[in-house]
Amino acid sequence: MSVRHSLLALLSAGPKYGLQLGQEFEDSTGEVWPLNMGQVYTTLQRLERDGLVEGEDQSAAGPQKGFRITDAGRDELDTWLHTPPDRWAPPRDELVIKLLVAMRVPGADVVALAQSHRRHTVAMMHHFTRLKEEADPDDVGLLLVADAELFRLDAVVRWLDAAESRIKRLPTAPAEVQAAVNRRSRRRVGAGR
Amino acid sequence: MSVRHSLLALLSAGPKYGLQLGQEFEDSTGEVWPLNMGQVYTTLQRLERDGLVEGEDQSAAGPQKGFRITDAGRDELDTWLHTPPDRWAPPRDELVIKLLVAMRVPGADVVALAQSHRRHTVAMMHHFTRLKEEADPDDVGLLLVADAELFRLDAVVRWLDAAESRIKRLPTAPAEVQAAVNRRSRRRVGAGR
DNA sequence: CGACACATGTAACACGTTACATGATTTG
């Protein structure tokens, strides 16, 4: 839902057309989070269908098709800005899932896997650190996104360390961790929605 | 892509059927990341179509339809386990985007917004802290997921603080931050893919 | 004119969610 509302936010500063919105979005995120234009146009169509934006007169002019935010759109935007991300269903973290299910894979060396991912995460931190160093100091968007990534990656490293020691503390030998995990389970069979 | 590969991981410990896979996945994540069964069945269909799993004989028996992982499936699983999350397109963080685009919304008080989200994030940390305290100490999955969330939320709080001071340091008054942000932009017009 | 950048779109697909429909098995 990020793109949909981001377009509303950009339109709240005045009418724009598709390509312009795509560029401003990428500018806002310092080009770290690219956006494909196809989605911009389909999202604009849905926003118009839902009455959150409306097409401009456009009378003459070239191929550009401007959009203006509506009052309903401003309401929606305001709500979104103040709504915190859902706490009960935080976004599934791919790396966390990877390690959790690896514990159920027979023969998988989860500790080695964690260390491998840790090395890669540290490498990513170097990348974003350099990105910050080389950035235009006025590019607030890029600096903020790089900050966010660095804090996030730091949390990943800390978690990998904590996970490693938790896993090592398990009653079974590391290579057969899954056996223990498999043994405990099988309660709460059948939720059925 | 998490669900697809998680199912492969669970099947690598032996043949299973749909509902069973759904339950084991939720067990693995300590019920923090729920999974809807509909997706499990459609994913299994795609996995079978792609030759990563195959249906079991099933001859007699009830409605249960077992699946077995194939050699191709084991290869795919192994690759996935060792592949780090893509570094060049990290998942878009909704909260980060929210603050970034809010800086372009005329009249938006970004600092107040950041503080509001900070409060909510701290509340979420309390929630997961309590979850850990009340958890079965043998439920490694739940403990690991709670750890991951706590580290992640801590990073969010740190980022919000850093972002707040960065925003306050901007040349323009907080309430008109967007004006400055709008002014700088509009370079690199037209990438055209 | 021809090449290139600007600008908008569509098609096909993967993944995810919600909601609904349908059998089979157990058990009061």
Place this chain on the structure above:
DNA sequence: CAAATCATGTAACGTGTTACATGTGTCG
């Protein structure tokens, strides 16, 4: 038998990606 539970699926929709198609405007 009836109701609950177990188990599998489908339909409709939103979101996101990739790739392709198409038109317009400018400029050498």
